[in-house]
Amino acid sequence: MAAETPRPRAKRRDPEAARTIRDVAARAGVSTATVSRVVNGNYPVAASTRAAVERAMRELGYVANAHARALAGSTTRVVGIVVNEIVDPFFAYIARGVQAEAVASGRLCLVCSTQGDQAAELKFVDLLLEQRADAVILVGGAVEDKEYFAAVDHRARQLGASGSSLVLCGRPGLASDAPAYAVEYDNTGGAAAITDHLLNAGHTRILYLGGPTALSTTTARLRGFEQALRARGHELDPALVRTGAFGRQFGYEQTLRAIDEGLDFTAIFAANDIVAAGVYVALRERGRSVPADVSVVGYDDVPVASELQPALTTVRVPLEELGRAAVRAGLSGLEKNADPFAHQRPVTTLGTVVVVRDSVAPPPR
Amino acid sequence: MAAETPRPRAKRRDPEAARTIRDVAARAGVSTATVSRVVNGNYPVAASTRAAVERAMRELGYVANAHARALAGSTTRVVGIVVNEIVDPFFAYIARGVQAEAVASGRLCLVCSTQGDQAAELKFVDLLLEQRADAVILVGGAVEDKEYFAAVDHRARQLGASGSSLVLCGRPGLASDAPAYAVEYDNTGGAAAITDHLLNAGHTRILYLGGPTALSTTTARLRGFEQALRARGHELDPALVRTGAFGRQFGYEQTLRAIDEGLDFTAIFAANDIVAAGVYVALRERGRSVPADVSVVGYDDVPVASELQPALTTVRVPLEELGRAAVRAGLSGLEKNADPFAHQRPVTTLGTVVVVRDSVAPPPR
DNA sequence: CTGAAAGCGCTAACAG
């Protein structure tokens, strides 16, 4: 009756191919379940058995297959993050936090960089959805577009339905009941605080430079600027607000233009440190010194801020912590503690602080 | 006899859970094989059938499961990259290239950052091995350690055995027959070229600063420096070589020390741009101007180089292309063209070029 | 052009 033997697996496909849990089990003379147990160490196994299995694994050079594991188990041990540009320090620091926290939770990190392509962002989320990432984190400025919102909203629901979750990082949350977390920082407050710093030094003619024209996350900075002005009884002079791109080039050109137009101002609020770097160059070119002739402040506190000469007074955004918090939020639903009362708040807001360096002084005369 | 029906799947676990290919098949009234075919579009399917399936997928909100796909198929559509520090522009640009090329090949990119922890590097490679990444790219300086080499060598073999491959990026290849690719750039040549530039300007007392003490990739820069000197009949003065850390701090401190010791030099070769940034600060502090009093050159041409004042003359390393080339190399074995003669060379070396900016002038007097 | 069925490698009940 030997011929009746089930013989479920016919032949090993490739003798060179990776060993499987079954090979290990056979070699150690145990069942695959036992091997699984020692691999995962989440179940009691006799010491001697464990030793035999470990030995077999070593001898065979066994490497677990994460996909089989993901398929059979429930979690994939992968988190995904989508950023605009990985070489931009703003995103890089957030990514670093995400990476670190992911690793701390025993996960790997799938990083997607859109290079500013809005469509790519959504496509990456879809891919991450296919990967069944335990959490997907979307970083950075969203455009205020109906259709876009609907698309994100939909993805949030899909993720939620598959036990994962969407985390909006550094941007406002969804204004719907879609299952998504938001991890932001106090953009408006930071902007107001540093504007206050300028006001305290005696400046009232402050030129605001940078940031997108369209309504978006970072407009919050402009809002903070305006609030601080108003709170001290000053009006926002439209001539002193120039929004547009976010780069060094923009800061450079606008500063040049402002000077050449004879615009009256004694300080510049750059919407981020990179813009401020451009401002510095233009100022130097026109022979204006910082901070004697004009004071400058930035935002973000990325490395350039302390490299500029004189070092830039700016708003420190807890970028790395932002990334960590995003992972924690995204994973909060998966953790075993599953205490429904200790529930993660859908929106986390981190504080910002003004870092005073050398680029602000009282206005000349 | 209805009771005899096999009924292979008993119950849907969770009505809210993600739809599977089977749900789609049922809804479209076709077999799962057919659904698979339309999803992959790699097999003829009647137009009407295809339409029905696509409709069913849409209605069900079907999202393929990448893990099931990886398990059943052969490729995972994921490449892994291990770097020291993702916020460091040197690595960030390489990662960007890797990401871009991975996406271009229809893959996602798993990014691991070790924060300089050598042990973590190997651990990440193991994790990537578990992920069955189609290629794993190891970036950056390796230490010259026997045991470490053996470990890398072993991983290379494991990857090779599982149809994947290891790519050493920006570091020398394995000196063994292990299946690994190396994608480097001409470190020595670049260093020699920029040293020549200094020599041509009339400098002979050049202080070399930075780079690791231990033999490692970047020692190649020191080697190039020496070669260029020799080629012009100069000896390498040991007093003018200070190796050690790689950061701004190191550049700053060593420059200060050199000046305070009264060391005789008219130019500084910083082992990378970051070190050069530190050099600038120290020079300014001691009232030495660049390039009037001392000329400075760097290496890598990361953004700081052009931000420094005066802009830094440096060696441009094709960082992003390095990343792209690494992915191409790593994937070369998988591509269908599998032409055994058009075989990827195990070692690719990219050229470097000197970028002349404003930090070099003839020596004073 | 389409369907049936056998797995891919692993985990998780469910018995012992």
Next chain:
DNA sequence: CTGTTAGCGCTTTCAG
């Protein structure tokens, strides 16, 4: 403490 046995969701022969 350990083994049996279903699947997880998809791809891929092998037959029509």
